[in-house]
Amino acid sequence: MLELRHRGSCPGPGGAVAPPPREGEAAGGDHETESTSDKETDIDDRYGDLDSRADSDIPEIPPSTDRTPEILKKALSGLSSRWKNWWIRGILTLTMISLFFLIIYMGSFMLMLLVLGIQVKCFHEIITIGYRVYHSYDLPWFRTLxxxxxxCVNYFFYGETVADYFATFVQREEQLQFLIRYHRFISFALYLAGFCMFVLSLVKKHYRLQFYMFAWTHVTLLITVTQSHLVIQNLFEGMIWFLVPISSVICNDITAYLFGFFFGRTPLIKLSPKKTWEGFIGGFFSTVVFGFIAAYVLSKYQYFVCPVEYRSDVNSFVTECEPTELFQLQSYSLPPFLQAVLRQETVSLYPFQIHSIALSTFASLIGPFGGFFASGFKRAFKIKDFANTIPGHGGIMDRFDCQYLMATFVHVYITSFIRGPNPSKVLQQLLVLQPEQQLNIYKTLKTHLIEKGILQPTLKV
Structure with missing residues (x-):
């Protein structure tokens, strides 16, 4: 165990703790004041030593194997490692984007399955790191639990989604009605069973480590499951709320890499030595422009702007609606200096394009901090990537570390500035109620509309 000593005290040559110097007195007895830079260097050295001793307790993880296809290795064998990695990343990026477009074409249900698959893979990669780091202890039931x-957590979140968006379907199935009515109790009982199994699996001499792993699992669940659930919630608001944020993060990742690769000179942050200010700034402007254009293109189509709803009569998801004002062209007056440049007083835009600027700004300025957080995590456990699933890119989590942060922001943004009462969702909830409750709501609503003058009072004979 590391022992943190009192600030200002450090071991002397013989192991004794030397007293701290008096105010205005240097450590060597001089009366000259230490410069600020010297103090900062001393602090960095002291805590750097603590970090190095702490890192020595972490077992070395064997480097991941190179999964680059042999055909690519042969084709790029004459290039330097820098350009070879550039081409591998580029080819795999184009491949993943093409597959993403194909899944979009296949519909919202396939996108939901994609999100679920990515969630499971990200969870697997993070849990595997914990298992590899502490594999020598051979903890019982760690991976199983x-x-x-x-x-359990997926059952809880997706059960809530089924109750909210598939109420008309659930109403026809008696068994599903029981599961939905007692969904939260069942979810809690399932979690409680796992909690009891964990307590029963505790082994003497490994208590602390097992609680580390218990916390590791729950933090991983918080990062992956809850965030992926928010992604699906955003998707139900309309595919455009799913595509524009995700594509903005992808655009920022690509353009920041390109600007940094060709023009990068100034390091951005120590956690990611390859990240540069040139890439960060270039990625910001590119992402805002891309988001603005993508919002304009997607706002034209009902397929992207309509909320995703399940229709029980056709037994499938549908995206048909009358677009709201958010996706209808509006005229906006330009500021005077832009009027002089563009030689026109107004411009026609979709209101969503203005919101896309906020989404793109977050994706390019705050989103990268999800990547920095992941970089710090990987440095803490002495690994280069979360996995080697995608050649040149690392694991799935390496590509989606910023996406999860973005999904949370989009969900908060929608609930704060966009979403109003959803009539279809309210109707679905009403259909589940008992007939007496429905009748009471009908009478209350009718009275309210008569008082507002929308309905005429019924004449009594």
């Missing part, structure tokens, strides 16, 4: 908790 981790996957069990994943199933």
């Amino acid at each position: 981790s996957w069990y908790f994943l199933l």
Whole structure:
């Protein structure tokens, strides 16, 4: 165990603790004041030493194997490692974007399955790191309980989604009605069973480590399951709320890499030595422009702007609606200096394009901090990537570390500035109520509309 000593005291040559110097007196007895830079250097050295001693307790993880296809290795064998990695990343990026477009074409249900698959893979990569780091302890039930908790949390979140968006379908199935009515109690009972199994699996001499792993699992669930659930919630608001944020993060990742690769000279942050200010700034402007254009293109189509709803009569998801004002062209007056440049007083825009600027700004300025957080995590455990699933890119989590942060922001943004009462969702909830409750709501609503003058009072004979 590391022992943190009192600030200002440090071991002397013989192991004794030397007293701290008096105010205005240097450590060597001189009466000259230390410069600020010297103090900062001393603090960095002291805590750097603590970090190095703490890191020595972490077992080395064997480097991941190179999964680059042999055909690419042969084709790029004559290039330097820098350009070879550039081409591998580029080719795999174009491949992933093409597959993403294909899944978009296949519909919202396939996008939901994609999100679920990515969530499971990200969970697996983070849990595997914990298992590899502490593999020598051979903890009982660690991986089994981790996957069990994943199933429990998914059951809770997706059960809530089924209750909210598929009420008309659930109403026809008596067994599903029971599961939905007692959904939260069942979810809690399942989690409680896992909690009891964890307590029973505690082994003497490994208590602390097992509680580390218990916390590791729950933090991983918080990062992956809850965030992926928010992604699906955003998707139900309309595919455009799913595509524009995700594509903005992808655009920022690509353009920041390109600007940094060709023009990068100034390091941005120590956690990611390859990140540069040139890439960060270039990625910002590119992402805002891209988001503005993508919002304009997607706002034209009902397929992207209409909320995703389940229609029980056709037994499928549909995206048909009358677009709201958010996705209808509006005229905006330009500021005077832009009127002189563009030689026109007004411009026609979709209101969503203005919101896209906020989304793109977050994706390019705050979103990268999700990547920095992941970089710090990987440095803490002496690994280069979360996995080697995608050649040149690392694991799935390496590509989606910023996406989860973005999903939370979009969900908060929608609930704060966009979403109003959803009539279809309210109707679905009303249909589940008992006939007496529905009748009471009908009478209350009718009285309210008569008082507002929308309905004429019924004449009594």
